[in-house]
Amino acid sequence: MSLALIAALPFLGALLPGLMLRAGRNACATATGAVTLLALLGLLSHLPAVLNGEVVQARFEWLPALGLNVNFFLDGLGFMFAGLILGIGLLIIIYARFYLYKSDPMDQFYTYLLLFQGAMVGVVLSDNILLLLIFWELTSLSSFLLIGYWKHLPEGRQGARMALTVTGMGGLALIGGMLILGNIAGSYDLTVILENREVIQESDLYVPALLLILLGAFTKSAQFPFHFWLPHAMAAPTPVSAYLHSATMVKAGLFLMARLWPVLSGTDLWFYLVAGAGLITMTLGAVIALFKDDLKGLLAFSTVSHLGLITMLLGLGTEIAAVVAVFHIINHATFKAALFMTAGIVDHEAKTRDIKRLGGLRFLMPVTFTIGTIAAFSMAGLPPFNGFLSKEMMLHEAAHTSTLFMVMATIAATFSVAYSLRFVFHVFFGPKRDDYPAKPHDPGFGMWVAPAFLAVLVILIGLFPKTMAGALVETVSKAVTQADELPYYSLALWHGVNAALIMSMIAVATGAVLLLLHKGLDRAWIAAPRPEAKAIFDALLGGITRFFTWFTDLLHDGAMSRYLAIFTAACVVIVAGAFFSADYLQGARPMLPMTNASIIGFVLIMVPTTALAFLHRNRYLSLVLMGVVGLILSVAFAYLSAPDLALTQLSVEVVTVILLLLALYFLPKETPKESSPARRTRDAVIGAGAGLGIGALMYALLRREPDNIGWYFLENSYTGGGGNNVVNVILVDFRGFDTFGEIIVLGIAGISIFAMVAALMRSAGGKRLREMAKDHVKIGDRHPLMMVVATRAVLPIAIVVGAFIFLRGHSQPGGGFIAGLVVAVAVLMQYMASGLEWAQSRQRFAYHGMIAVGILTAAATGIASWFFGYPFLKSTFGYVTIPPLSKFELASAMAFDVGVFLTVLGAVMLALAELSRMGVAADPDQPVNTDPMDIVTDGGAIRSATKDS
Amino acid sequence: MELLVAIIIGSLTAVGTYLMLRMRTFPVIVGLSLLAYAVNFFLFASGRLMLNSPPLLYVDSPHTDALPQALTLTAIVIAFGMTAVAVIMALTAYLNGGTDKLDMENEAPEVTPEERGQ
Known part of the structure; x- marks a missing residue:
């Protein structure tokens, strides 16, 4: 029988007890015993070869790049241990059948036992030490289940935890030791390691490797000073103690020392x-x-x-x-x-x-x-x-x-x-x-x-x-x-x-x-002060837990400003340390000249940015300053050869400022002066450090010649993706999968905003919201005539522009993202001009539906390519001419872009409409207008659409 | 030019970080937006700066690197989504907790007229 099969049999057999218990406890025990017997017979079939001094092997590649392979080998040592594990295991299975009480779930017991047995057989048969480590950890885990089998007994649970803590800690040390050993020997196969005694013992790393491996072996085999867990593990049912703590698991440490004896001892x-x-x-x-x-x-x-x-x-x-x-x-x-x-x-x-x-x-x-x-x-x-x-x-x-x-x-x-x-x-x-x-x-x-x-x-x-x-x-x-x-x-x-x-x-x-003399000695022993291992262990564990609770609270006490400060300051210090401990190499890329335009742009960004640091307490003003920064940034994008980014930044800036304005309707309009001057100085220093670091990094990067994959997209955009606008082709074609993920994130953001507002309305916050209105100053003309007329006129134009931007996106600046934002701004203006109720009643498609349809459209485009035998999202394209339009291109990526368009529109509008809904709720006395503006003409007579409240 | 861009990005980061460390939600959201500007601009600029060479193949000039632009484009839109979620969280916390302080005490204090503004 193959060695791999011998090791696998107990694991496969672990499925049986749960099934066989339905046929009775005898059937359950018999099935378990049969599995073990089969493995034992398989092992015995190798006996003649082993006694001849041969080494039986079974090798499969698993992750050869990591040196992790399913390699087994069987020599005398492995044979003896596997024989003990399977032979005594068989006896234990018979014994446990009669030992377990009627109330004990027998199937669980046998399942755990077989898992443990498989892990132990794996440990003693592994040739690859990484594989051995996996089995080693499995023995710790499965023995935890076995020791704690009587879950109702506190001693059982505590004993199991202690055993897992000690052997698990040893297991970690062992991983380190074995990896070092494998690195010294140049192979993770025991058969190779065993032949490299001189190399290993002469290595500088011999001592750490030895210490770590012995830590693993001593904890497992309960050697002083780690002997204390074994007596506490006796809370387990006796078959477990007989199996784990006499014949097998505690001998795993001995096995390891015996196995590595040729290379480590002496x-x-x-x-x-x-x-x-x-x-x-x-x-x-x-x-x-x-x-x-x-x-x-x-x-x-x-x-x-x-x-x-x-x-x-x-x-x-x-x-x-x-x-x-x-x-x-x-x-x-x-x-x-x-x-x-x-x-x-x-x-x-x-x-x-x-x-x-x-x-x-x-x-x-x-x-x-x-x-x-x-x-x-x-x-x-x-x-x-x-x-x-x-x-x-x-x-x-x-x-x-x-x-x-x-x-x-x-x-x-x-x-x-x-x-x-x-x-x-x-x-x-x-x-x-x-x-x-x-x-x-x-x-x-x-x-x-x-x-x-x-x-x-x-x-x-x-x-x-x-x-x-x-x-x-x-x-x-x-x-x-x-x-x-x-x-x-x-x-x-x-x-x-x-x-x-x-x-x-x-x-x-x-x-x-x-x-x-036992009686007298016993009395003396009981009277004598002895260190109680469990108390020491508990005190030690409690001390460690307390220390790290204190340490974690110190860094991360739930105050965001505190850990943000610690995090940023730590980053600055580490990066500064790295920077000053190495040589700096100035890049040779020539700088672009400072044009007048660039200096004007620089000033226009720097002034509001700097002002923000000092004037941010006035929240409306800070919003205006922020908007200026965003707008100039979009101009900078345009200036620096990024038209798509300019368009995106511009439209995003508009919706962001509107969003924050809406939010400010509910929030206090001033930020009170709370922090002490010292605190402000500290924050300024941290901020300056971060800014200096990022700015320096940017400068260093910009002065170096690029070494990147950008050329690939420039070369293949037209031939492979059928588009002249490389940015858009990357978005919908080359990196379509990225974009697909991004619109899903955006959709999730929109829907979570919807959910949060719905939850808020029902909570105590909703009540507070409805009480807010009386504090607000009302404007007389909520829906000004001029604005209503202007936005109505702009809407169709804006939609045509959006369609144009969308259609040309593949070859000229534009595309689904920008079109979605442009249309969103146009629709948003209708809300602003005539109010939520009026706009919402004319809105035929729910925005969540729009998000869903958008994502599904994008997914369907991707899946469609499977039917043509291509990978997900592989696109194709062609050119058509419909008179009187000029020749234009149709690419399957366009359908994907429709999905992007719908998701962006849906998510942006959902977020803003939900905020408007809160605004309406905040002012329940205001009449909800279903007319486009506050004044309506009714048969020639002009009257106010809203009653004075 | 490179120096100007580096200074802009550094300043945006500095002020953004400073505002992120304030104790009320609104300045933190503004700080987050400034940091988003800085990150987006940084990402874009990692493709190096070039004038008059957009990545449009019908334009007969050298073309700048399009990949950072594509990544930045989605990053801008995602930043909006992130800001929107943060705004709603801030509003929920304010309306439920009665204060827009970032680090709330265990007991949420009652809203005073001063804190409500106006």
């Missing part, structure tokens, strides 16, 4: 960091485990301790230590998963896992007792179980490293014996009690078969290590060390009397004594 830094952290973790975990009353808490700290043991072995950096690490990974997975499942059974049947409330279970639960004892003795390192073998080898390595290692390892072994024996004696031995929360009895076959199978393995590996595990250990160790030949070692129960055996005997004897 340096002093590696030794001190890895072996040191491992040694501390091993001893600390063992000591704490003895004093945990919660069965799963005890196992959790024991796991921490054993993970430390394996980490220490990897940290030693010798090949023989790596062999021992590999062997202990196998042994630990078997006995610890069995122990977790035993603890789960006790919890399930006795309804408590508090050791102090248990005892005497050996007669009530004989099967559980047998399994638990075998596994616990293996954990204690007693012969003839498999834990004894690897522990002896570990002690041997420790004894040969240094005295410190020898002493610490013996202490850890001692406590390991003590807590293991406590697990057996305080739970199963002692007198039978009559105050169990529930009446304990052995569970059904389905629940004990999985741990029983593991217990059998514990014994078999213990008795026949060579037969059971010899070949696997050898292959895996070769894969870890990347060595062709391993140093001599022997997997056997009896090595004669040596240092390790003596240390072991001391540990067993002292451990038994410790257990006998």
Whole structure:
């Protein structure tokens, strides 16, 4: 089976539990198990090749430009881990079927479990480290779901959050470390990286890469000082603890250290960091485990301790230590998963896992007792179980490293014996009690078969290590060390009397004594002050949150003027810093001469602009000054060879000023003097800085020769787009898609104005609006005769001009945008002359409809080109002659321009008409006139159309 | 000429920024419009300045770069849409909140006749 398929199977299978649950809980579990079994069989089909030392590969290109490819490879190490993940996964699935309560949603559990399984298989089979990182993050996420499976328990939620915070943080560090590693090696493929030991260790970036990778591995594998999350994750259902926290996820960190062992290990830094952290973790975990009353808490700290043991072995950096690490990974997975499942059974049947409330279970639960004892003795390192073998080898390595290692390892072994024996004696031995929360009895076959199978393995590996595990250990160790030949070692129960055996005997004897003294020690332990990891973690997290809340509020407290000032000032400082730290190169483009016209224009813009800074409190005046700037700007466009821009700016200026005038009808007419002189000076400095920066940038840019794509449009405008006005051809043809987006934005602006005004009218603001009128000075002649007559006469002319501008747009200045604006101004004048009601009643098309039709027309033009096999908005053109007109061009882009025209007209008019509607609402006493002007002629008699109010 | 254009754009930016930093909505909208002028003019001028050479192919002269002009044209129209939305937002805030102060306090104060103007 392809490796990619093995990794994909659990993900695909994750769809099944939800479907199969309808067929019952057995069907749900069977489907899940079948998926895992299939993947496991697929993996086993590669066993002969792997034992031969071959490396199985599966490669697909995903994003080769980024170096991200779906590359998998399988060697001994990957095989062992994938086997553990799938094999123990299968046992867990069987166990969980009987463990979960009726009220637990089984489909969710199995879905999360399969997602996690897929992610783990992905981690151990990935060749590409970027792919590995993706799977790594997926394990953090899916384990979050699993730990928090019992959503109703606060401990479950908190434990899940803590695990995600710690492992997620480590994951981020790992991404950094792996990217550095890939950059040093020049490839993101592990197979390549593993061959570049010298390059990597000599690189300056070796230390940061190592630190970051170890941060990822230590957090995942709960190494000191990140060990605290693992016990809190025990709030998860026991199958999850047995799976994630004994056999698989916490071993992902070990896997990573083992995988990268050939390139990263062997340096002093590696030794001190890895072996040191491992040694501390091993001893600390063992000591704490003895004093945990919660069965799963005890196992959790024991796991921490054993993970430390394996980490220490990897940290030693010798090949023989790596062999021992590999062997202990196998042994630990078997006995610890069995122990977790035993603890789960006790919890399930006795309804408590508090050791102090248990005892005497050996007669009530004989099967559980047998399994638990075998596994616990293996954990204690007693012969003839498999834990004894690897522990002896570990002690041997420790004894040969240094005295410190020898002493610490013996202490850890001692406590390991003590807590293991406590697990057996305080739970199963002692007198039978009559105050169990529930009446304990052995569970059904389905629940004990999985741990029983593991217990059998514990014994078999213990008795026949060579037969059971010899070949696997050898292959895996070769894969870890990347060595062709391993140093001599022997997997056997009896090595004669040596240092390790003596240390072991001391540990067993002292451990038994410790257990006998447990009551007194426990009291001392409880009385002693201990740092509480959760409190520290919460305080730290709270501190970080508080700091950044404070920091964010400092910069961004909701006052716009404040963060605008900070933002602008920061930009000015950064750009100034960049400018003054580099050399400035003056451009060589010659300047245009300063003509008289240009100097007049300059003065006409500069005077009102400068005046605005000082006179802006008078709002009408500021509007006039602004209008002057806009108008002169349109003249400047015309002068500087941009006729289309001049026309657009001119008409936009008209509607903008009218819009602001309308707004000013409602707003205060003066801006009060509020800010202090200091504040004004500060703002002036910031503004001057920004202006100086932009002005200097403009000057620097204008003095350089252009290096751009403009020539392409000039060359292809006529031949490709059929138009002489290059600006218009770009708008409707070359960059038609841009324009399409822009008119949609404009349409959205128009419609949101409509919605905001509608909402305003209904809110408290609407009431206030209706009360405003009494403060306004009324004009006598609202609809002056002269203006009415003039605008009526201008309307048809303006519309003809608009049509003319529209039609010629493709070859001469003009087009849909400008035509839309010109017509909008003409229609707007009718509103001004005769009032909203009169104009609106003559307006046959709603403006929102016009926006919609405009955008749809533009879209239809674009889509039409699909029917001719062209891409969206590809245009075509031809020339027609209709007498008596001269020959003119018809381009499909023109239909697009009609859409632009309608959208612009609709959006501009909608915005202004809505403001007028507010004006009418603000003055409900004023009669609404349906006549064009205030005076009407009625059968020769002239009378006022409006009654005096 | 280039120098004049740079000074104009710099001044528009400076005054626009200054007005954006005021405490009432209307000067901010005027400041926004000035900044829009500056940005549009900048965008247009990035195609370099040329006299008497519009990008019309039937005119027998050198042609200036048309692309910045096309982009600026839509930018001008969009700037209008943006100003219009900002104006309505300012009006809504004023009528609902009773003040045209930009940074409102938590409690919206009642409208006083002075603040209503007139």
